[in-house]
Amino acid sequence: MRSRITLLLKVAYARAYVRIKGGNREPSWVVWEILLPLLAVASVAYTYMILGAPREYIGFVVIGGAMISYWFNVIWGMGNALYWEKETGNLETFMITPAPLEGLLLGMALGGMFNTTLRALSIVLVGTMAFKASFNPSGLPAAFLIFVLTMVALYSLGMCIASIFLMYSRSGWRAAEVLQEPIMFLSGLYYPISIFPTLIQLLASSIPLTIGMDGIRRSLLLGYNLYDLRFHVISLSVMIPVLAYLAKRMLRYMELRAKVEGRLTLRWM
Numbered sequence: 001m002r003s004r005i006t007l008l009l010k011v012a013y014a015r016a017y018v019r020i021k022g023g024n025r026e027p028s029w030v031v032w033e034i035l036l037p038l039l040a041v042a043s044v045a046y047t048y049m050i051l052g053a054p055r056e057y058i059g060f061v062v063i064g065g066a067m068i069s070y071w072f073n074v075i076w077g078m079g080n081a082l083y084w085e086k087e088t089g090n091l092e093t094f095m096i097t098p099a100p101l102e103g104l105l106l107g108m109a110l111g112g113m114f115n116t117t118l119r120a121l122s123i124v125l126v127g128t129m130a131f132k133a134s135f136n137p138s139g140l141p142a143a144f145l146i147f148v149l150t151m152v153a154l155y156s157l158g159m160c161i162a163s164i165f166l167m168y169s170r171s172g173w174r175a176a177e178v179l180q181e182p183i184m185f186l187s188g189l190y191y192p193i194s195i196f197p198t199l200i201q202l203l204a205s206s207i208p209l210t211i212g213m214d215g216i217r218r219s220l221l222l223g224y225n226l227y228d229l230r231f232h233v234i235s236l237s238v239m240i241p242v243l244a245y246l247a248k249r250m251l252r253y254m255e256l257r258a259k260v261e262g263r264l265t266l267r268w269m
Contacts, residue, residue, distance in 0.1 A: 008103035015107025016114070019077075023115040033069075034122045038130075041065035041123065044190045045131045056221045059135055062127035063220065064189045066120035067213045070113070070154060071183055075176045077112040078105065078158030082166040101251055105162055109155040139219030142226045146219065149236035150212025156240060157208060159247035163254040187213055208243075211235050 024030060041061055048057045082105075085091040094104060127133055165176070186193070186204040193204045193214065204210045215232035218224040226233065 004100070007098065008100050008106070011099045011103030012107035012110060015104050016111035017107075019108060019111025020114055023111070024118075030119070033119050034126070037065055037069055037119075037123055038126060041127055042130070045127070049131070055132070055134055058127075058131045059133040059221050060192075060217055061190055062124055062131065062133045063217050064187075064213060065127065066123045067209065067216070068184060068187065068189050069116050069120050069123070070151070071187070071209050072180070073112045073116040074154055074158035074161070075179060077116075078108055078155060079161035079165050079176050081105070081108050082162050086166070101255065102159075102248065105159045105247075105251075109158060113151055113155065135220040136223045139221075139223050139225075142219040142224065142229055143216045145226065146212055146215040146229065146232055146236065149233065149240065150208055150215075153208035153236050153239040153243055154212070156243035156247050160243060160250050163247070163250040167254045167257060183207065183209065186210060189213075192217075205235070208236060208239055211239075 041064075044061045045058050048061065082091060082101075085094065094101070128135075161176075168175070186200070186207060187210045188204070193201055193210060196204065211232050215224075215229050215236075218229060218232075
């Protein structure tokens with residue numbers, strides 16, 4: 001067990017290193033990944049400013065714009081990762097080595113999370129300076145804890161999605177495109193989910209990003225402490241082991257089916 005954990009961590013480190021180096025080697029990529037999301041943030045922020053909305057609404061939008069970048073990374077950087085590895089012919093190599101797939105996906109998650117965090121912090125910094133958004137420093141401890149729990153739950157969900165996309169290949173690519181807008185809507189990117197009907201609120205609360213984004217906003221904008229946000233902490237803490245277990249089971253099941261049905265290699269028809 002100890003040697004397997006050591007191997008998993010080495011694989012995760014190796015894959016995270018490649019992703020971090022590759023994601024930051026071209027400065028123009030970093031610039032565009034920061035500027036383009038800011039356009040969406042700016043459009044809503046200026047709308048709130050024109051309407052004379054309270055200053056808290058601007059911070060609401062800035063946090064939403066930063067957090068949604070993690071969902072894009074989960075969908076494209078995690079969900080389609082194994083499919084892209086198959087397209088480039090790397091997946092076959094991974095399968096014949098003793099490297100566990102969990103370590104490979106963990107490395108992708110850590111590397112993607114690091115890169116996305118740099119972009120998200122830049123969005124918050126630029127958004128704060130450009131739109132004069134203000135945050136409550138006393139809410140930082142609660143916001144940090146909820147952020148960490150959200151990332152673990154969200155990237156565990158990404159591992160589940162990766163196993164499905166491995167099986168369904170190009171159909172998974174289409175599913176990634178389909179999932180973008182509904183999650184942006186249900187997560188309350190630019191507005192609180194409390195405006196939704198009760199049934200939609202329950203549906204939205206099953207998404208880690210929704211709960212995490214709401215908790216971070218409440219702590220940084222409204223000054224909520226950990227006790228006030230206990231529902232968010234408990235919900236995310238329950239989601240993490242459930243999603244991690246599902247990810248492991250689904251990955252093994254989809255890997256077995258892919259091997260039996262010959263879906264690990266790219267076949268030209």
